[in-house]
Amino acid sequence: MIRKRLFAVLASMLLVVAPSFANVASNTTSTPVNLSIAESVSLSLSTNNITLTTTSPSANVTLTTSWVLKPGHTSGKIYSWFTTLPTCGSCAGNPQITQAFFSTQYNGGAVTQCTQADFGTGFGFPTKNCGVFTLAQNVGTDLNDSASTTLTVNFNQQANTAPVVGTYTGGLLNILFQVV
Amino acid sequence: MKKLLIAVAVLAVLFSVTPAQAQLQSQSGINVTVNVTQTETITLTQNGGSLTIDPTTGQSNSITFNAVWNIGPANSMRLYTYFSSATAALSTTGGNNVASSQITASIVSPEASVNGGVCNQAPGVGSGVIDGASCPAVDLARVGDSSLSNTGANNNGPQGGTNVTFSLTIPNFAAQRFAAGAYSGTLNAVVIAL
Numbered sequence: 001m002i003r004k005r006l007f008a009v010l011a012s013m014l015l016v017v018a019p020s021f022a023n024v025a026s027n028t029t030s031t032p033v034n035l036s037i038a039e040s041v042s043l044s045l046s047t048n049n050i051t052l053t054t055t056s057p058s059a060n061v062t063l064t065t066s067w068v069l070k071p072g073h074t075s076g077k078i079y080s081w082f083t084t085l086p087t088c089g090s091c092a093g094n095p096q097i098t099q100a101f102f103s104t105q106y107n108g109g110a111v112t113q114c115t116q117a118d119f120g121t122g123f124g125f126p127t128k129n130c131g132v133f134t135l136a137q138n139v140g141t142d143l144n145d146s147a148s149t150t151l152t153v154n155f156n157q158q159a160n161t162a163p164v165v166g167t168y169t170g171g172l173l174n175i176l177f178q179v180v
Numbered sequence: 181m182k183k184l185l186i187a188v189a190v191l192a193v194l195f196s197v198t199p200a201q202a203q204l205q206s207q208s209g210i211n212v213t214v215n216v217t218q219t220e221t222i223t224l225t226q227n228g229g230s231l232t233i234d235p236t237t238g239q240s241n242s243i244t245f246n247a248v249w250n251i252g253p254a255n256s257m258r259l260y261t262y263f264s265s266a267t268a269a270l271s272t273t274g275g276n277n278v279a280s281s282q283i284t285a286s287i288v289s290p291e292a293s294v295n296g297g298v299c300n301q302a303p304g305v306g307s308g309v310i311d312g313a314s315c316p317a318v319d320l321a322r323v324g325d326s327s328l329s330n331t332g333a334n335n336n337g338p339q340g341g342t343n344v345t346f347s348l349t350i351p352n353f354a355a356q357r358f359a360a361g362a363y364s365g366t367l368n369a370v371v372i373a374l
Contacts, residue, residue: 023305023306023307023372023373023374024220024222024251024254024372024373025222025307025370025371025372025373026222026223026224026247026249026370026371026372027222027223027224027370028224028307028308028368028369028370029224029225029226029245029368029369029370030366030367030368030369031226031229031230031231031243031366031367031368031369032229032230032231032364032365032366032367033230033231033232033233033240033263033269033270033348033364033365033366033367034230034231034232034233034362034363034364035232035233035235035270035278035350035358035362035363035364036235036361036362036363037235037358037359037360037361037363038235038360039360040360068358068359068360069359069360070272070274070359070360070361071274071275071276071359143276143357143359143360144357144358144359144360145357
């Protein structure tokens, strides 16, 4: 008997499909991000005009100082000085009220005559310099902040020989805020 | 007599017997295993260079991410963006920092948009994404979209890729009172198929 037997290959076909779609990630991109903040200081005054009179010889001006700084500074100071003294244009001889009649105070503190010598800073007017005020804030660590300071300007009519009665105008008191 | 001889001859032919041959066989089975894996790729590129934040507005310029993919079935393709550090997303050499929680992102993709999302998310997805320093994630595509429609075979990302517009903002910039200096940092991005 012809026995034909096919040669069978027993094949266990195991198709293993390993889907790897879960949590497939792309490459990572890196984008530089930049922010540049320049150093700056600013000073603003509550008023640019004051009038002193015999009966009301003092005036207050609020000084607002602001700063944005890098580390390393040591102090912030406010300076004041006259460059032009008030003059009576309608008076005979156009007399001036000299700096000896004026003084300043900061936050109601010590009175400083506007006859001070050189600040040693490269600005100001020696013999017409008024007071200097150092901010309480540590600008070396308090790097972005502001402060409010009250400047009082005084007219002392008794300081010297009283000026001639009249209206004296054109005086200019400079205020400067400096961070070092 | 002659007929008899023929008959005998015929019978002799008919009854000739081929002697049976013994057949020898040996059989064995082979187990066959085949591993089929899919080649899946997701490629992310960024166009636009760097992000520069304007210190007067707190707003950066915009950049564009582009993603293309060839993957198996997935529920979504999601873009993750993150800074290298939560506490110092941006920093100066002097040690002044901008935290990632002070930064927001605006992201627009074909599938979703985020406006002003804070970059302090913790998505917990791995792949290098830093929890606490991540901006909100956005989907680039979702199952059912033409680029993710195959649930049993590979999906190819759209021709030309999927574009995402991205920008950063530091809200209330002046009130944040940052110190002066040159701040720098890195925004990383990755797309993950979920």
